[in-house]
Amino acid sequence: MPELKGWKEIPIGGLIVEPGNSKQYKTGTWRVMRPVYQPENCIHCMQCWLYCPDQAIVVEIVDGKPKMKGYNYYYCKGCGLCANVCPKSTDPRTKQPAPEDKRAIVMKPETEFAEE
C-alpha cells in the first residue's frame, strides 16, 4: 500500500492522472485455488487468454503465432475460468471432465505452493 498523501500533494478534484496505475495492486493475494499450466497438453487456442477477467495469462508471439506461456500470478485471482473454458479440460469423446494428466490447466489449492 502506498503511503497516504496530504491534501497539498494530490491533484485537485479527486482526479487520478496516472492511467492504469492499479497495475501496482497485487490481486494475486486473493487466491485460494491456483491454476497450474501443463504446456505439453496446450493447443494454444487462446480461449484462456480471451476469458481471463484479470488479464493474467502470459502470451508471447513465436514465429508469428501466439503461444500461451503461463500465468502472471501477481494478478491471478484463481477463479478457474481458464480451466473451465479450456477445451482440454473436457474429454472430447465422453464429454466428461478429462483426467488431470490430459489437461492443459489444473486447479490446485494455493496452500500447496510456497510464497513467491
Added chain:
Amino acid sequence: MPLNAIELAKLFHDKNPGMTQGHRMCPGCAAPNVVRFALMTAIAKGYEPVVGLATGCLEVSTTIYPYTSWNVPYIHNAFENVAATISGVETAYRALVKKGEIDKDKKYAFFAFGGDGGTYDIGLQSLSGAIERGHKFIYIVYDNEGYMNTGNQRSGATPPGSDTTTAPVGKKLPGKVQLKKNLVEIMAAHENVYVATVSIAEPMDFMKKIEKALEFDGPSFIAAYSPCVRFWRVSDDKSVEISKLAIETLYWPLYEVERGVYRVTKKITNPKPIAEYIKAQGRFKPLLSRPDAQEIIDELQEYVKIRYERLLALEEVTKDKPIR
C-alpha cells in the same frame, strides 16, 4: 476485424485494452470481459475510446483512489446519469472539432457503461433522452440482474423467482414477482438506434455487434449478459457456462434491431428447458423448495418461448423495412 481469439491475442497479448489488471472485481466476474471485448474491438478498429461509467460494481472496483484500472479517458459522475454525461462529452467533442481544436480525422468512440441498476431503473430517463437526441455513443449495460454492488437487491432486470435481499423468497412471497423488464425492446422502440443483445459466451457475435455499433451513424444500445458469480450463487468459474446455458434455453436470445429491422443472430433450433437454467443457479434454490416453484418455472418457460417466436416473426415482418 479479426474474428478469432488467435488474431486478437496477436494484437492484444501485450496491451491492456482500456482496462488494466489490478482491478478489484470479484474473481470470475463477467463484467471485465464485457468491457474488454468492447474496447478491444474499438481499439482494433482504430478508435480511441472515452469511457463513462455509472456507479456500480465496475465503477467502484476499478477506481478506488488513488488507483485506477483505466488507461483511457474515463469519467464517473453519478448513478443515473452516465448517458447524460457522455452526451455532454460527445457534444463537446463535436463543438471542439468545429472550432478546429480537435482533429476531425481522429476517431473517438464514446462508451457509456452501466449496470442493470443504473440503466433499467434509475438511469432509464437519461438513457432515453440521450438516445432520442441521437448522440453518437454506445451504451453498454452489463446486466447482472440486480443491484449487486450493494449486496444483491432486486432491480427491474431481476428474473422472477430469484432470491434477492429486497425481494427475498420467504414463507409468503416467492422472491421477485415480476418478469424481467424488456429494456432491449424499450430501447429498440426509440427507432433511431442500433440495439443488440450480446453474451461473452459468443465472443465473435459480441465483437461483430460492437463493430456495427461503432460504425452506426447514431446511438447504440448493447445489452450484455453478465453473470454475477457471487450473487447468482454459482462457482467462480461458471460465467461462460451459464452464459451459454442462457442462450441455449432462450433466456437470453441473441438478436439485434437496426432502426426497426430485427435479426436473430443465433438461431436455437432445439432449446433446452428453462428448468435446467434455473436449477444451475443457487439464487433459485430457495424458490425450488416452494410448492409454487413449478408454476413460476412454467410461466418463465412459456414467456421465453413466446418471446423467441415473436422475435423470429419480427425478423420476417421487418426484413429490409427500416422504420427510419
Added chain:
Amino acid sequence: MPLKQAITGAEAIAYAMKQINPDVVAAYPITPQTPVVEYFAKYVADGVVDTEMIPVESEHSAMSAVVGAAAAGARAFTATASVGLALMHEVVFIAASLRLPIVMAVANRALSGPINIHCDHSDAMAERDSGWIQLWAENAQEAYDFTVMAYRIAEHPDVRLPVMVNFDGFIISHGVEVVETLDDDVVKNFVGKPIKMYPLLDTSKPVTYGPLDLYDYYFEHKRQQIEAMKHVPRVFKEVAEEFAKISGRKYDLLDEFMVDDAEYIMVALGSTAGTIKHTVKELRAEGKKVGLVKPWVFRPFVKSEFQRVLNARKGVVVLDRSASFGAEAPLYEAVKSALYEVAVRPQIGSYVYGLGGRDITPEHIRQAFEDAFKGNLIADEERYLGLRE
C-alpha cells in the same frame, strides 16, 4: 462603443452568452429561466453562435451533460431555477468537487411546495454548501456583467470552481431595463480562450474523473475545495478591476451604499436592494443616517468584509428572502455569526420577506428601519415583512 439596450435580465444574460460563444449549452426549460434558453436557442438556430446546444430531458441531465462537456475541455453553460436546481442538487455538488469551471444562471424562484413560480431565494440558499461560487445581481445590468465576468473567475488556475449567477426570477428575468452591453470583441478579448485542465478528450494523457474515495482520502479532497474558496476574494477583485477598465463599472465583494457615516445599515441580496436604495435616499433626506450593504458575492462568505463595514454601527437589519425552518434565516445567520468577533457589536434584527414573490415595498423597508431607530431590534426574534397575520 457600448450599446444601451432596453432588454430583460434574461435577454441580457443570453446576450452575454452570445458574446462569450460557449462550446456547449445544455438546458431544460423552467419558469422563469425559460427566456434565457429561448433567446440563446434563437442565436444557435440562426448560426450567430457556434455553440452546440443539448436539449436535455431534465435538469439533472442538464447539469450532468455540462459536467461531461466541461470535463471534456469545453466551455459549458446552463441555466435553471427553483425545483430544477433542486433536481440537479446531487450533480451540483459533484460539479464543484470535480473542480469544473461551469457557469450557471439561476433565476431565483421559490422551492415547492406548494408550487410557486415567483421570486424567492430558497433555491440558491439550498445550494449554499455545494462548493459553488455565488454571485448575486441586483438588476439586469449586474446580471449581464456577472455573466461576462464568470468564466474568468471560474477558470482561474487558483480557483477552478463553478460559478452561479443569481438573478431574481420575474423581477430581473422578465423586467425590461436599460442595459449597457459591451462590444462583441471587447467581451471576447476579456473572456479570452478557455483555460483547460485535464481535458478528457486529450487521449495522450488519459485521466480518471470521479473515483471512489474511501475514508482515507475524501477529507483531503474536500480540504482542497475549502482552499480553493479562499482564493476567490482575491481572484474576484482582480477580475473586477479588469472589468472596470473595459466597462467603467466597478464590482467588489460587497456593494456598499451610503455606508460611510451610516448609523443603521440594512443587509440584503438581489433586486430588493433597488427598493432599499430608494428608501435609504428618502430617509437620508429626512436626516436619518442609513445605508445598505448588498453582498455581490455570497459564496464565499467573506466575514472580514462584513466585520469591517458593520463594526460599531448602531443597528444592523438583515433582510432574507428565504427561511430556514427551525433555524435563523440564511443571510441573517451568516451576518450575525460574522459579528460575533467585532469590537463593538451593533444591535441586530432579522426580517424575512418576499417569500413566493410576495411584494416588498418602501413602506416595508421603512418599517424595518423604524424598528432600528427605536432600538427595537431583538436578535432572537425573526420578524416578517408583508405577511398577513
